[in-house]
Amino acid sequence: MTLEDWERFGSAVIEAEALERRIVDGPPRDFAGLVIEDDEVDRLLASLPGLAAPSEAPPPRADVAARLADLRSRFHASLAADSAFARLTRSARLRPPDAEVFAVLAAIERSPSRQRLLAFAQDDVSATRPWLGTLARLFPGEPGGIVALAEDAPLRRAEFITVVGDGAWATRPVALAPRVTWALAGDASMDPGVPHGTHLREAAEHHGAREEPTLLLVSGGDRTSREEEARRALPGPFLAAPVPTDDDGWRALVREASARDAVVMFEIDEPRLTSTATFWLERAAHLTFVLSS
Known part of the structure; x- marks a missing residue:
């Protein structure tokens, strides 16, 4: 299946994070049923399209950085197109850094394989949505980064995302609204929460x-x-x-x-x-x- 530039970029960001955690932290700890196993991480990295074709070995860090830079450039250029993602980006008045975070959230939401890689990267098999701390690590620095998830940021003002729960800040999950995921899939049904009579x-x-x-x-x-x-x-x-x-x-x-x-x-x-x-x-x-x- 051919992916749009936004989904390829979003997938690559997650793949790169899982690969980095594999390099830095080593294989997952061997607690059956509670972790993502080492061989499954390899299989997931090989099957996803962002960084390597299925026949390729995981690339070294320099190649990962270069590939991400190329995908980021293609992604930014695609925001002027007429895709569902580009239209949502424009209608919510998202800036390029906001759109990058949006792409990662949407790519995760649409793929169980990416959710499994994310769970490995977060060292929690139940954590299939990214934490604030994880996104801060994926998008360091200013502008953009974690600021794209702040209360008054465009993604929040448009009500495209929700920061879930009231626990420790770093482990609070970020969820994409179902209406937005459906819009990316081409569905035009109205949000069920709008006032009756709309x-x-x-x-x-x-x-x-x-x-x-x-x-x-x-x-x-x-x-x-x-x-x-x-x-x-x-x-x-x-x-x-x-x-x-x-x-x-x-x-x-x-x-x-x-x-x-x-x-x-x-x-x-x-x-x-x-x-x-x-x-x-x-x-x-x-x-x-x-x-x-």
């Missing part, structure tokens, strides 16, 4: 271009005419939604709009927005919102 309006004819996120206020006339006016002013699909009543609803709606690069339109009945609504409108600054009343 409807998708496909892109309509418009005047001008929406180059930057904005907040548009539309008033007067009836609801239909206000929506038509907004859609003439703004390109792209619209999500017409009730204002979410809790943070979970907001997260799902922001994630859905980010996945579709959609304008979010609210019909406002109350004279003032709640503090929760104000918080989310400010937080999701990469999106365009329409307030209609």
